[in-house]
Amino acid sequence: MRIISYNVNGIRAAISKGFLNWLQQANPDIICLQEIKATPEQIPLIDFEISGYPYHYWFPATKKGYSGVAILSKIKPNNVVFGTGIAHMDFEGRNLRVDFDDFSVMSLYLPSGTNFERLDHKFMYMDDFQNYVDELKKEIPNLIICGDYNICHEAIDIHDPIRNKTVSGFLPEERAWLDKFMKSGFIDTFRFFNKEPDHYSWWSYRANARANNKGWRIDYCLASEPMKDRLKRAVILPEAKHSDHCPVLVEID
Numbered sequence: 462m463r464i465i466s467y468n469v470n471g472i473r474a475a476i477s478k479g480f481l482n483w484l485q486q487a488n489p490d491i492i493c494l495q496e497i498k499a500t501p502e503q504i505p506l507i508d509f510e511i512s513g514y515p516y517h518y519w520f521p522a523t524k525k526g527y528s529g530v531a532i533l534s535k536i537k538p539n540n541v542v543f544g545t546g547i548a549h550m551d552f553e554g555r556n557l558r559v560d561f562d563d564f565s566v567m568s569l570y571l572p573s574g575t576n577f578e579r580l581d582h583k584f585m586y587m588d589d590f591q592n593y594v595d596e597l598k599k600e601i602p603n604l605i606i607c608g609d610y611n612i613c614h615e616a617i618d619i620h621d622p623i624r625n626k627t628v629s630g631f632l633p634e635e636r637a638w639l640d641k642f643m644k645s646g647f648i649d650t651f652r653f654f655n656k657e658p659d660h661y662s663w664w665s666y667r668a669n670a671r672a673n674n675k676g677w678r679i680d681y682c683l684a685s686e687p688m689k690d691r692l693k694r695a696v697i698l699p700e701a702k703h704s705d706h707c708p709v710l711v712e713i714d
Contacts, residue, residue: 465489466607468706471498475703493568493607497529522554529554530568569608574629618678647683650695682711
C-alpha cells in the first residue's frame, strides 16, 4: 500500500499546475493533503473521482482560503474523523483521520510560527496534539500521521542549520518537541530507510532555493512503533512541482 503526504499550498493552484495528471501517475492508495485553501464547493470533486479516488474527505478551515486538510482514498474507510474535538485546532482545519480494518491514517497540518502570537499558538497546539495522540494510540495502536509538521527534526534536515537556528521551524524548543513526539512511539519512516543529507520537502520561493536545493525537511509520514515490521519503503518525491512543498511517500504491507 502506497501512502503519500503532500502540502499542495492551495489545491486549486496545484490543479492548474498539473496535479491531477501527476496523481494518476503516482497512483497512491491514499493521499493526505495539507493547506488545501478551499472548501469542497470550490473544488472539482468529480475530477478526483475520475482520477480513481471515489472516497475523498475535506476539512477546510473556517477562514476562507486558509489552511485545511484532506484525504483521498481508493479504499473505503470504516470511519472518518474530522478534527480532534479541540476547538483551537479544529477551527483551522488541521486534522483529519480515516480508519481502516487494521490501521488508521491522519492528515496533519501543524501551525507555523510566523510571529510571536502564532508561535505561542503553535506551542499550545503541539502540547494539546501530543496529549490527544497519547490517548488516541490506546484506541488505535496502528497509526500513521502524515503531514506538514513545520519543524525540521535535526541539522541534517535543513540546508543551513547554523543561520536558521533562531528561525521558527528550527528552534531548539520546536525540535525538542518533535524529538519527544517521535520518542513517544513513532518512527520517522523516511529516516528509517534513508540516512543521507540533502533530502528536503520544502523550499522557499525566494533566491532560487529549490534549484539550488536549499531546503527544509518538514513533511513526514510518522508511523507508530507497532507498524515497524510493515514498513517497506519511504522516499521523498522532489520531481513533483505543484507547490513549494513536494510529496513524501511511505509503502506498507
